[in-house]
Amino acid sequence: MTSIKDIAAKAKVSIGTVDRVLHDRGRVSDETRNRVQRIVRELGYRPNIHARNLSLKKVYRFAVIMPRLSQDSEYWKFPANGIDKACRELEMYKVSATYFLFDRYSNASFGRAFREALGSNPDGLLIAPVLSRIAEELIPTIPQGLPYVFFDSSIPGTDCLTFIGQDPFQSGLLASSLLQSITGGEGNVAVIKVMPDDFHLRERIRGFLTGVEGGKTMTAKLFEVDSHGGEPAFADVVGRIVKELVPLKGIFVSNAWTHSVARSMQALSAANGVTVIGYDLVPKNLHYLEQGLIGFLISQCPSTQGYEGIYSLYEHVVLREKVKQTIMVPIDILTKNNVKYYRG
Amino acid sequence: MTSIKDIAAKAKVSIGTVDRVLHDRGRVSDETRNRVQRIVRELGYRPNIHARNLSLKKVYRFAVIMPRLSQDSEYWKFPANGIDKACRELEMYKVSATYFLFDRYSNASFGRAFREALGSNPDGLLIAPVLSRIAEELIPTIPQGLPYVFFDSSIPGTDCLTFIGQDPFQSGLLASSLLQSITGGEGNVAVIKVMPDDFHLRERIRGFLTGVEGGKTMTAKLFEVDSHGGEPAFADVVGRIVKELVPLKGIFVSNAWTHSVARSMQALSAANGVTVIGYDLVPKNLHYLEQGLIGFLISQCPSTQGYEGIYSLYEHVVLREKVKQTIMVPIDILTKNNVKYYRG
DNA sequence: TGCATTTGCGTGTGCGTTAACGCATCTTTG
DNA sequence: CAAAGATGCGTTAACGCACACGCAAATGCA
Numbered sequence: 173m174t175s176i177k178d179i180a181a182k183a184k185v186s187i188g189t190v191d192r193v194l195h196d197r198g199r200v201s202d203e204t205r206n207r208v209q210r211i212v213r214e215l216g217y218r219p220n221i222h223a224r225n226l227s228l229k230k231v232y233r234f235a236v237i238m239p240r241l242s243q244d245s246e247y248w249k250f251p252a253n254g255i256d257k258a259c260r261e262l263e264m265y266k267v268s269a270t271y272f273l274f275d276r277y278s279n280a281s282f283g284r285a286f287r288e289a290l291g292s293n294p295d296g297l298l299i300a301p302v303l304s305r306i307a308e309e310l311i312p313t314i315p316q317g318l319p320y321v322f323f324d325s326s327i328p329g330t331d332c333l334t335f336i337g338q339d340p341f342q343s344g345l346l347a348s349s350l351l352q353s354i355t356g357g358e359g360n361v362a363v364i365k366v367m368p369d370d371f372h373l374r375e376r377i378r379g380f381l382t383g384v385e386g387g388k389t390m391t392a393k394l395f396e397v398d399s400h401g402g403e404p405a406f407a408d409v410v411g412r413i414v415k416e417l418v419p420l421k422g423i424f425v426s427n428a429w430t431h432s433v434a435r436s437m438q439a440l441s442a443a444n445g446v447t448v449i450g451y452d453l454v455p456k457n458l459h460y461l462e463q464g465l466i467g468f469l470i471s472q473c474p475s476t477q478g479y480e481g482i483y484s485l486y487e488h489v490v491l492r493e494k495v496k497q498t499i500m501v502p503i504d505i506l507t508k509n510n511v512k513y514y515r516g
Numbered sequence: 517m518t519s520i521k522d523i524a525a526k527a528k529v530s531i532g533t534v535d536r537v538l539h540d541r542g543r544v545s546d547e548t549r550n551r552v553q554r555i556v557r558e559l560g561y562r563p564n565i566h567a568r569n570l571s572l573k574k575v576y577r578f579a580v581i582m583p584r585l586s587q588d589s590e591y592w593k594f595p596a597n598g599i600d601k602a603c604r605e606l607e608m609y610k611v612s613a614t615y616f617l618f619d620r621y622s623n624a625s626f627g628r629a630f631r632e633a634l635g636s637n638p639d640g641l642l643i644a645p646v647l648s649r650i651a652e653e654l655i656p657t658i659p660q661g662l663p664y665v666f667f668d669s670s671i672p673g674t675d676c677l678t679f680i681g682q683d684p685f686q687s688g689l690l691a692s693s694l695l696q697s698i699t700g701g702e703g704n705v706a707v708i709k710v711m712p713d714d715f716h717l718r719e720r721i722r723g724f725l726t727g728v729e730g731g732k733t734m735t736a737k738l739f740e741v742d743s744h745g746g747e748p749a750f751a752d753v754v755g756r757i758v759k760e761l762v763p764l765k766g767i768f769v770s771n772a773w774t775h776s777v778a779r780s781m782q783a784l785s786a787a788n789g790v791t792v793i794g795y796d797l798v799p800k801n802l803h804y805l806e807q808g809l810i811g812f813l814i815s816q817c818p819s820t821q822g823y824e825g826i827y828s829l830y831e832h833v834v835l836r837e838k839v840k841q842t843i844m845v846p847i848d849i850l851t852k853n854n855v856k857y858y859r860g
Numbered sequence: 861t862g863c864a865t866t867t868g869c870g871t872g873t874g875c876g877t878t879a880a881c882g883c884a885t886c887t888t889t890g
Numbered sequence: 891c892a893a894a895g896a897t898g899c900g901t902t903a904a905c906g907c908a909c910a911c912g913c914a915a916a917t918g919c920a
Binding site for chain 4: 861862863864865866867868869870871872873874875876877878879880881882883884885886887888889890
Binding site for chain 2: 876877878879
């Protein structure tokens with residue numbers, strides 16, 4: 173471990189000069205600066221984090237901009253758990269996170285959260301840009317030099333520090349592959365597109381349909397349902413599915429509303445022989461998975477996403493290390509037999 | 517954050533006295549000791565980890581006792597990766613690990629590794645007690661107060677700090693459930709028990725058979741194969757399976773030798789319509805999974821096991837915190853469609 | 861030339877903990 | 891009863907870094 177002292181000795185200057193070079197606070201001649209910088213590189217100097225934290229008074233505050241925790245069947249609680257866990261681990265490094273939550277269906281609400289977050293003068297942003305239209309508009313207003321990390325979904329063309337998420341196309345492909353294994357590659361399956369949709373959700377469906385096309389003789393039919401309609405809307409679409417597709421082998425649901433489909437299937441006594449595949453280990457889905465009314469859930473490691481998001485900011489802002497540009501989380505397959513070992 | 521200074525002030529003693537009380541190195545009157553201890557409790561004092569590390573010269577060395585990395589189809593490289601990752605993260609806390617590898621099939625070799633590990637005077641042990649007989653014998657010789665963590669498998673009746681592993685029974689149950697979904701709950705499946713076996717492996721098979729019994733009309737037949745016989749032994753048993761069980765719907769392999777089964781199935785051109793389920797993301801299994809000759813692999817998050825093992829020791833020895841008694845890792849289901857997002 | 865400002869650098873202090881050291885008091889021992 | 895040891899406690903120097911301060915020398919400006 174080379175310390176600032178070793179550098180100073182080798183460069184024949186004082187530690188004060190080395191400090192000025194490292195922190196770029198001027199008052200150093202070009203010649204000295206270059207010499208010190210060369211030696212820093214040569215010795216692979218990395219500041220001792222303990223010494224730094226001992227002397228540093230600065231606290232690091234990260235702003236988290238994401239949907240309200242209760243929305244999407246309480247899905248957002250999971251990323252929040254990961255964020256909280258990371259903050260607990262990094263507490264001694266003076267890292268903290270503040271939430272700015274928005275209504276997942278309101279651009280105005282996103283805008284408010286976004287502005288409030290920036291107004292709090294944070295050291296970094298962790299954003300779930302589920303409302304891509306408004307996010308795309310506001311991202312450029314982030315001050316130069318303020319790092320921001322996307323999780324869940326991304327906004328192309330921005331220079332975010334890191335993106336953490338799942339490959340939605342591949343997850344759809346996986347779902348279709350599972351369903352084909354079970355049906356023997358034959359029969360009717362329904363694809364439920366839950367509206368309002370977003371890029372992520374469309375990619376899942378595209379992946380699923382691509383898988384079906386590449387398979388044998390399984391046929392898939394797309395159904396749309398507006399989630400604002402709540403349970404009745406799902407009951408309605410499931411009713412249509414059961415009537416139209418005979419014999420029905422499986423249903424693919426494009427997001428966490430899977431439980432509403434399972435519930436409707438149960439209500440119609442139509443669940444027998446039909447495999448329901450959907451997304452996310454939210455409490456209601458867990459219930460139907462355990463009952464056997466949902467066959468598989470695909471999980472996108474939401475708490476990991478939150479956790480890694482904070483860590484990415486920490487490594488960049490506090491440790492000043494290079495961080496990964498993208499972190500793809502695993503596509504976890506959950507059944508009633510392994511679900512108890514996943515915590516989201 | 518209350519510091520040792522605050523305690524000293526409140527107790528009207530010097531920080532030296534507080535330090536002596538905290539570290540229990542005598543030379544303090546009972547009255548003073550009690551007063552200080554009370555204040556420590558009242559103020560909820562926790563040492564500042566940065567200050568501690570800055571002043572501490574002690575390095576923590578953990579000894580890792582596990583099979584040679586090349587064994588079990590290179591399975592053990594994965595836990596080693598997790599261990600290395602943890603060590604990299606904890607490098608600044610002066611934590612390091614030393615490997616003491618043994619031959620997975622030799623009690624004498626385990627004994628040697630064990631004695632060498634103890635001889636190196638470590639601050640903690642991380643052990644994969646795959647040779648349960650000899651391990652059971654040697655564990656009691658661990659000096660009092662030296663913490664040890666088991667991963668992969670456990671030795672009941674010992675007071676290890678933590679056990680990290682997977683529920684093997686449940687993983688077998690999961691495998692049978694997957695196979696029943698695919699076969700529609702009917703037809704013949706083969707169960708391959710790879711010898712020499714151990715508790716873990718037997719539990720997986722017990723789980724699988726329990727699942728089959730609870731199902732519909734699927735019938736399972738058990739086959740044993742000695743892994744010392746290598747590829748020919750597997751070719752032989754697969755030949756028998758294909759001949760005996762007609763029509764064959766699936767094969768469950770109890771450990772990482774799954775690739776040899778897939779290979780033999782391919783050689784016999786008997787892979788069509790047969791779903792092979794086995795364990796562990798070792799390189800050869802990955803290959804056959806991608807080819808579609810292995811349908812599912814069950815992974816036990818081996819790198820996580822190594823990672824968590826080191827962390828458990830770290831938290832106990834360095835931070836002196838309470839740690840979890842058992843950590844059950846998820847039962848990951850891998851297919852060719854999601855495998856690329858798992859790194860073991 | 862004289863004075864003010866800037867530039868280049870070294871010094872010193874604080875952060876909280878550890879642990880070696882040392883100074884008084886007592887207590888035991890020959 | 892003096893010497894030797896034990897007891898109870900305070901003092902202080904690291905540990906590596908951040909940052910304020912201050913002192914010369916160099917430079918600018920009149």
